[in-house]
Amino acid sequence: MNRGDVTFTADDFGLSLTINDAVEDAHRRGVLDAASLVVAGAAAADAVARAKRLPGLRVGLHIVAVEGPCVLSPAELAAIAGPDGWLPSRQVKLAFDYVLSRRARWQIAREIRAQFSAFAATGLRLGHADAHKHMHLHPVVGRILIAAGKEFGLTQLRVPAEPSRVMRVCGERLSFGERALYSWTGWLRAAAARAGLRTTEHCFGLRWSGHMTAERLIRLARHLPSGSSEIYLHPATSGDSELRRWMPGYEHEAEYRALIDADVARAFGRAGK
Secondary structure, eight states: OOGGGEEEEEEEETSOHHHHHHHHHHHHHSSOOEEEEOTTSTTHHHHHHHHHHOTTOEEEEEEOSSSEEOSSOGGGGTTTSOTTSEEOSOHHHHHHHHHHOHHHHHHHHHHHHHHHHHHHHTTOOOOOEEEGGGGGGSHHHHHHHHHHHHHTTOOBBOOOOOOHHHHHHTTOOOOHHHHHHHHHHHHHHHHHHHTTOBOOSEEEOSTTTTOOOHHHHHHHHHTOOSSOEEEEEOOOSSOOHHHHHHSTTOOHHHHHHHHTOHHHHHHTTOTTO
16 A cells, blocks of 8 residues: 555634644644635634645535534524524434425525635635535535535545445444445445546545544554545544534544654654655
8 A cells, every 4th residue: 555645634624723723733743634624613714824824735625514603694594504503413304304395405505605605715725525424425415515516616525435344454343334324425426426526535534533543543554455545533632612512522632643643654654744
């Protein structure tokens, strides 16, 4: 395996200052290559300013279609968002709403386009797109994201396809649902290909989401499959109320330390960066 085929990405850039601190430091001193921006995040303006000081950091859009802050007003999203301007965490209910309600579909389409427009307004180059809780695996959301993304110059999309065989040799026993999810990602990969979007062949961070410690990354490095891989994490220098609301129980600080760990850098051929 050519370790150069691995991209390390930090999700939730712009959600809080502690995430932004971790992204900047992990890019300067560690293995972090890219970050996915929450454009309606409380610290999005700070994230954009940092990204402009870090020309080597590839920045993409972290689409929020469930459980997160919206760009449009609550009045414009009355069918899907709460009065606080956040989409709810009821992922299954939203998934059905996006299929069964024309109003919900119209509103999430407007919101996704607004998020791409807000990203374009930052002046940053759009490096990639992905979605919180991989909500773009929902066919309605995925198709809307791809169509809006193409309008704004999107060239790369995350397909959250974590190979079961790799996780098994890493010591994990995957459920039927996890194996089924891997198969389900095939439709998104095909849709991305039809739209001319690049994807990596593999993506890691699902099974250990929020718990991508240095030890686990080093273990993963020993078993990486051939081809291109993305490894995504949720680093922060410390926890805060916004992070606990967004991702309760996640080991943000441990993931930050993993990205700047010298043994991790050596395991992935990044020593001396």
